[in-house]
Amino acid sequence: MINSEKTRAFVRWPYLILGVVSMLFSGIIYAWSILKAPLSAEFGWTASQLSLNFTLTMCFFCLGGLAAGFITKRVSPKLVMIVAAPVACCGFLLASRVTADTLWLLYVGYGMIAGFGIGNAYNAIVSMTNRWYPDKKGVCSGALMMAFGVSSLLLGTLADSLISNAAFGWRKTYIFLGVFLGAVLLLTGILMKLPSSDTVFPDKKASAKKTTVAIGRNYTSGEMLRRVSFWKYCVFNILLAAVGSTMISCARDISLSVGASAALATTLVGVLAVCNGVGRIVCGFLFDTIGRRSTMRAAGCITIIAPTVTLLAVLFRSLPLCVAGMCLCGLSYGFAPTIGSAFVIEFYGVKNFATNFSISNLTLIPASFVATLSGSIVTATGTYIYPFILLIAFSIVSLLTNISITEP
Secondary structure, three states: OHHHHHHHHHOOHHHHHHHHHHHHHHHHHHHHHHHOHHHHHHHOOOHHHHHHHHHHHHHHHHHHHHHHHHHOOOOOHHHHHHHHHHHHHHHHHHHOOOOOOOHHHHHHHHHHHHHHHHHHHHHHHHHHHHHOOOOOHHHHHHHHHHHHHHHHHHHHHHHHHHHHOOOOHHHHHHHHHHHHHHHHHHHHHHHOOOOOOOOOOOOOOOOOOOOOOOOOOOOOHHHHHOOHHHHHHHHHHHHHHHHHHHHHHHHHHHHHHOOOOHHHHHHHHHHHHHHHHHHHHHHHHHHHHHOHHHHHHHHHHHHHHHHHHHHHHHHHOOHHHHHHHHHHHHHHHHHHHHHHHHHHHHHHOOOOHHHHHHHHHHHHHHHHHHHHHHHHHHHHHOOOHHHHHHHHHHHHHHHHHHHOOOOO
């Protein structure tokens, strides 16, 4: 009997593949700088108007993840996935119907409905897939996060090709993405299973460096919210994520402004996405080798360097510096979710981790508003110089706040 149970545990890779594929499609929200290009060209909408849509997307993505976290305490994540599929699909279908006079429909369809549905699915995918890998949560989470990050490279490039095709255009591209996203999420929800209670998994191997939780008790969400350390972390993470969020929102436009061709600009959006995924894996590795405090400080330093290099690229119209800046911005943005997970566990315990982590992820909402602010500054000044000066200032404050964080 035990051998049979162990065999079942080893036949779990199909669920990881399902999770990776569904995360790959869900990550299409990070390709906004590609998907917004035809809207700007056809309707003449400004950078600030289109940046606001990305802000709304990230807001409702976070709210969808938080809602799913509470819902899955009462119902199966499978049901959440099955419901999230048509919601995300409808969001894209509505966005495909926008006209010059219905910018609000883009905000409601793509930003609110699709963002919320993808946030629901994201939480459910991670929850279900990780249940199959209690002995390899790092490997499982890394694969899922990498897929979510590289979506802009694969699906973004495909979307750009379809948009450029006169016979297809952006409206059909939005419909195509919505239908396939909905189909993949629905299929994943139907096929994904949770392991039974009697499933025996391989023993977790002892790590070379033992990790300990710094606190002696588990904090409830209310107790966590009353800790100064949590609010300092929020300031640190908001300003950290603001740099990557802004770059994701305008990566293609910045590339074009320094002389990149349209095809190369699209590819660089994908490079940014890959670095976002790599940053999550690198951050996990650093936590295992140099610890939380040093990793957070390294992230803060990278986040200062990233907008500085990008500012120099804009000033000197240097494509190589632009590529370097994008890579660094992607890395720093990828650090944010891994840091958040480790910080919440180490400071506030594991018992209430799911809810506490969902609350901490809400820092992405104010971070995304910085992208809207940057878009407004670009519209007013006609240059990316001032937004990146602001981001440098934010990143310095982020590092200083990080240094001041002490254990609760």
